[in-house]
Amino acid sequence: MADLEGAFQMSLLHPNLKGVILQYGTAGFRTKAEELDHVMFRMGQLAALRSKKTKSTIGVMVTASHNPEEDNGVKLVDPLGEMLASAWEEYATQLANAEENQLTVILEKIIQEEKIEMHIGAFVVVGRDTRPSSLKLSQTAIDGIISLGSKHKDYGLVTTPQLHYIVCCHNTNQMYGTASVEGYYEKLSKAFLELTKQTPNRTDDHKHLKVDGANGIGALKLKEMENYLQKKLLISLYNDGTAGKLNHLCGADYVKVQQKRPEGIRMMAGERCCSYDGDADRVVYYYYDSASLFHLLDGDKIATLITTFLKELLTKADLHLQVAVVQTAYANGSSTRYLEETMKVEVHCAKTGVKHLHHKAQQFDIGVYFEANGHGTVLFSKDAQKKIQQLVENQNASKEQINAAKLLMNTLNLINQTVGDAISDMLLIEAILALKGMTVQQWDAIYTDLPNRQVKVKVADRRVIDTTDAERRAVSPPGLQEAIDSLVQKYSLSRAFVRPSGTEDVVRVYAEADTQTNADLLAHKVSLAVYKLAGGVGEEPKVVRS
Template sequence: MSFSPNKSPTKAAHEHALLLNAIAAGANEYPKPEHVNYTYGTAGFRTLATKLPSVLFRVGLLAVLRSKRLEGATIGVMVTASHNPEPDNGVKLVDPSGEMLDPTWEAHATALSNCPSTESLISTFTTLATHLRVDLSQPANIVYAYDTRPSGPELIKALERGFESFGESVKTNNLGVTTTPILHYVVKATNDKTGTYGEPTKKGYNEKMAKAFRTLIGNRGPLAPLYVDCANGVGALALQDFTATLGDVLPINPLNTSTSTQGSLNHSCGADFVKTKQALPPSIQSSGVLSKAGTRACSFDGDADRIVYYYLHESKGTFRLLDGDKIAVMVAMFLGDLIVKAKLDEEHKLEVGVVQTAYANGSSTKYLTSRNIPVSCVPTGVKHLHHAAQRYDIGVYFEANGHGTVLFSDQAIKALKSANPQSPDSANAIKNLLAFSELINQAVGDALSDMLLVETVLAHRGWGAAEWDAGYEDLPNRLVKVEVPDRSIFVATDAERKLQHPQGLQDTIDETVKKYDMGRSFVRPSGTEDCVRVYAEAKTATEAENLAVAVTDIVKFGSGQV
């Protein structure tokens, strides 16, 4: 920890003392609850909102440290619990590039949040600042936002109390109530020194995407109407703002938009409900809006960083889910076709690759690999997917739950901009690829951006939902949440496809899986909830259900519940 060499030792010591006193005063206002252990997981801290005020104060301290360490680069803080029930809340930090917090700093966040007293917090803070060589006289810049949860405003106060400890050296930009992807976009745009990524505001976000979408749709609009389940969350507000910017190119009918109704957030609606239950939200089922053949709909989650599509089968009337796997396959195949049409020379040749997790349906992986699209499998969590996708010229990553995006490397953008088109078709393909790079939120998964991505590909292909769905048939699958006394005893390896601990459990699972035709199952501790997740797939729905039940019993036995 250091202060500016231009200051006298006496003045520096005085400012140091003032800072520590301010931190102590804030820590006393927001003491850590006893018998609570916090972990910065795949989506930051997430638990009951009533347990989080002390965490928010300390995250405020860490965000400032991170910005100062990076010489004033803007850091983002998002207060949200995404798809979790309304009583929960959470907080995560966003690095200057718009990506998740540098993994090496996750331990620092956990350490600060678990300090049991004001004294230990001061000690840990001082040690961290020294160890990380933070010049505390550096300026800091923070952008922060929150979703529509009732607990948000109080938690924001605790966060701001952390910022205030540093006095005037910290400049903040409160975006208010907005989506997680917009916060990521604003962080990335603010730190973009070239000024080409976009205006770092909500307005800039809407205008950037609307312009790219209009370019890609061309004279194909207006498109068929789309129904959008907003999960009674902040996505409803973002969608309203965006449609005002876009106009009538894509007629949108928003559903589940009750952002101020207590208990409504994610309740029997939203992407997680649809994916987990594999059924229409009751509100959409009863409304009958999908009864007309060919009508498609999609669902956001609570903070609008996930999306899944669905429709009702024309003849059978059965529910058909088009999840993250279906999106990834369609988008990767389409971008691959565009690259072929672009006819780039060897110097500018580009490769599209797909990154999946163990949750990806086996049929999607088989479909891609059989068509020579490279596929990587990584552990669950955006940070793992994002980094793996960066290894491709154009990296497509989507979790089955609908969280994902497409990354265009700097080299890919450079190659496209410098390419010499060989024909009008080649020029058009290059123009469209560049427009896709503008349409897609490359900082993080974004329900709104991904919705436009899907609509663009469908429009170019001339497809409805049924034609999209016809590419391959998902293997029937089940995802079960198993509450256990201690999820930490479950340790997964091999991109979370195998259990390392408790010892012997994986062997039992393997023997069970062998009994089912085309069976596959894995167990992993949740990164966002106090539970273990069991995934199972097999040739028939009955077998998938039976396999899930069998593996759930194995998990309960391994955790000492049976």
């Protein structure tokens, strides 16, 4: 039996709030900040146990991403910068919801089930976003780490992807990069400058990008990084945190859902703009055309641009590596058709949540994954990285092959392979546009999105909805999928699906069709079916139109 008396005594300073039941999901825990004190303490403890189990550095990130400023949350980062292992998500849920007198029982259970040797040292790195509650909550997590006699390093204000990067650096003997924010800036900027040095004739207009920082940590860190980019990218930063509230009427989630520009940013026709979310792990692009119509380039457009670029380089390098794109059910049907039919790339559908896409993308030489919300990255297998490096060093290869291999190597170094990263993805997009001499309008014109609509339906219990086929079909309640199938047949180029929220009693409805009017009508009729068959509460859903 481990001696947990000291840990128990410290836990009494962070008592469980009665009636607060939380579930560790893809994004960790998220709720009102005032409800999280005991959760942070216990996640500090769990991170220490995970560190002992894996004999590696583990990360604790205090953030609630795109949630409102009054919320907060926590997620744990596994040894190679990936999401917490699924089995440990269950431990996290048990710990977070345990009564005081059950805390040591559950800690003992984890120690025994995982055969953790408590005498082994542990090291946990901690980071936080800019929310007013984050400093205090990160200190509470540190208390939890200390309660089990473990060591830690507090990296303070960092983006979520920076903490993932730092964890990976610690556990690869700095092979992935230097385990610091400065090391992150140096690695990414060096790769970006190498990629763009072959584009000397770009005007300042071509280099100019307007960035909406969501009044969050991404704005702060982009300011720090600007000097590293040596004016190869000219950034105008808006919603930088000096005035507005985090994620309020701005940020990637707002732009994606509302399909309009964020507050606080001026846009002229044709200007290239992008938005981060609150912890800078996702990015979306957009612009106004000459008729003042708003155009959004989301995760699907980003995945398509990157995949096109990688395929071209692999062809020039004569490297036969398998490239696959992983999407979710939310991916626009036009993007899937373009990738499969025009690009001849295999496309796979995974359940919503980046951990599902990440795991699927790991199965290929090069796996490109993006959720439609702009969260995604590119994974290169060890074998793919080795083949690219060998070609760079192959003196018998042609000049074109070696040049393509060098571009691939710099692309690889610019990508944060641990997790979706707004700054890294933005720099990669900017480098590709520069190398291809493309405007944002030309990028947008690669394919035309099918009009779509997302709505939410409040229900008494979201668990009545069960899905299969990567969430594209509902298996319960009875009759719902049949109703959806019948409705879809009434519209051209249409599809629709429903899935329960991971955090609240709502059902999310997605529909797309040949026109916006039809997409809106289909979404409405499906939401009515959900309301009637899945226990809707409150008023009946109304038609949502642009």
